[in-house]
Amino acid sequence: MKCLSIYRSMATAFLLLAIFYKPLLSLRGQDAPPSVSHGLAMTPPMGWNSWNHFACNVDEKLIRETADSMVASGMRDAGYQYLVIDDCWHGSRDENGFIQADAKRFPSGIKALADYVHGKGLKFGIYSDAGMKTCGGRPGSRGHEFQDALQYARWGVDYLKYDWCNTSAQNAEASYRVMREALDASGRPIVFSMCEWGTAKPWLWAANVGNLWRTTGDIDDKWEGKFDYKLGMMNIVDLNEPLYPFAGPGHWNDPDMLEIGNGGLSPEEYRTHFSLWAMMAAPLMAGNDVAHMSAETKSILLNRAVISIDQDRLGRPGHRVRKDGTLEVWSRELSDGNRAVILFNRGNAPASISVAWHEIGYPDKLSLRVHDLWKQEDIGSFQGTFTADSVPPHGVRMITLTP
Numbered sequence: 001m002k003c004l005s006i007y008r009s010m011a012t013a014f015l016l017l018a019i020f021y022k023p024l025l026s027l028r029g030q031d032a033p034p035s036v037s038h039g040l041a042m043t044p045p046m047g048w049n050s051w052n053h054f055a056c057n058v059d060e061k062l063i064r065e066t067a068d069s070m071v072a073s074g075m076r077d078a079g080y081q082y083l084v085i086d087d088c089w090h091g092s093r094d095e096n097g098f099i100q101a102d103a104k105r106f107p108s109g110i111k112a113l114a115d116y117v118h119g120k121g122l123k124f125g126i127y128s129d130a131g132m133k134t135c136g137g138r139p140g141s142r143g144h145e146f147q148d149a150l151q152y153a154r155w156g157v158d159y160l161k162y163d164w165c166n167t168s169a170q171n172a173e174a175s176y177r178v179m180r181e182a183l184d185a186s187g188r189p190i191v192f193s194m195c196e197w198g199t200a201k202p203w204l205w206a207a208n209v210g211n212l213w214r215t216t217g218d219i220d221d222k223w224e225g226k227f228d229y230k231l232g233m234m235n236i237v238d239l240n241e242p243l244y245p246f247a248g249p250g251h252w253n254d255p256d257m258l259e260i261g262n263g264g265l266s267p268e269e270y271r272t273h274f275s276l277w278a279m280m281a282a283p284l285m286a287g288n289d290v291a292h293m294s295a296e297t298k299s300i301l302l303n304r305a306v307i308s309i310d311q312d313r314l315g316r317p318g319h320r321v322r323k324d325g326t327l328e329v330w331s332r333e334l335s336d337g338n339r340a341v342i343l344f345n346r347g348n349a350p351a352s353i354s355v356a357w358h359e360i361g362y363p364d365k366l367s368l369r370v371h372d373l374w375k376q377e378d379i380g381s382f383q384g385t386f387t388a389d390s391v392p393p394h395g396v397r398m399i400t401l402t403p
């Protein structure tokens, strides 16, 4: 009898937990359908994409040189593994409907290029569009999804960025699911990067469709503002940050590719750009001219301490925990129980910024070791709070805190 009543109260407890705990989980986006990552992109994808610097000026010489430079510069060894050709590689379809590369720009064909990239120890990515035409006016995949996925698999493609131009009345979820099925049917594991610009809120439905989804319109190499159809880096940050509960291993928010090294921002601002992308667990797709990058650009893109925050295997994106006017505190929980913290000065004059332990989930009485990720030095042990003096305008102090 007693036993029965214990079972009853246990069952009631489970029921209550299911009723009340589930909405909490769904608030964190964690009861999303199981991700179809196929073990891919368990940490945010890292690589290089041609668009931000070269736009439609792509050819096989550029891609080969970039592959060489990714190896020579140490980018590959730091984790940048996917080399992705964005728009404008396409020629027309052959008599059977199979897509071909632009024969002038890619005379050796895509298969040979993918082999070259693979030979360098890198992975190879390509671009298409869910509509009739890409944004650059090349053939889109609409009506050819299975054939295109098959062609990519034959070429040895490892990553597909799939854009959303010229889709008129198409339904986003249905369109991306068709390509998902086509990729599965191709038999090759291919990372699926959904470039739908956040229009149909992919974070609500895409965890079992793609491995990453753009959350915003296109990034511009500018600090803040709207420029035609493009957005300044800070506008992108503000749109992407609240979506942190929806991302995790195999399914990531994508606030667009990096502009580091493209010349529109100061080195301080590019360090901020890189720090915030790592904090948000964003894909790190470099978008610069790798063969001709400066030492400064290289020191930002190759900061392994910051990269390791982005790639932390817990895969829980950080977020803003406090905003006092132009001063912000961001925090990210790491797999070892430590925190990565950014003290960010959005203003135009140097400022001191503090973080209190209770703001980042630690008791104030704890003593924490502070390590500076850009200076690459230990700062010491602190109790209850840490203050960064003179954080430069548009700059960050990025630290880890270890109990």
Ligand code: GLA
Pocket (backbone or CB within 6 Å): 051, 086, 087, 134, 135, 136, 163, 195, 217, 218
């Ligand atoms: C869209 C995408 C960009 C890029 C271009 C190519 O604007 O958002 O990232 O792929 O198309 O035309």
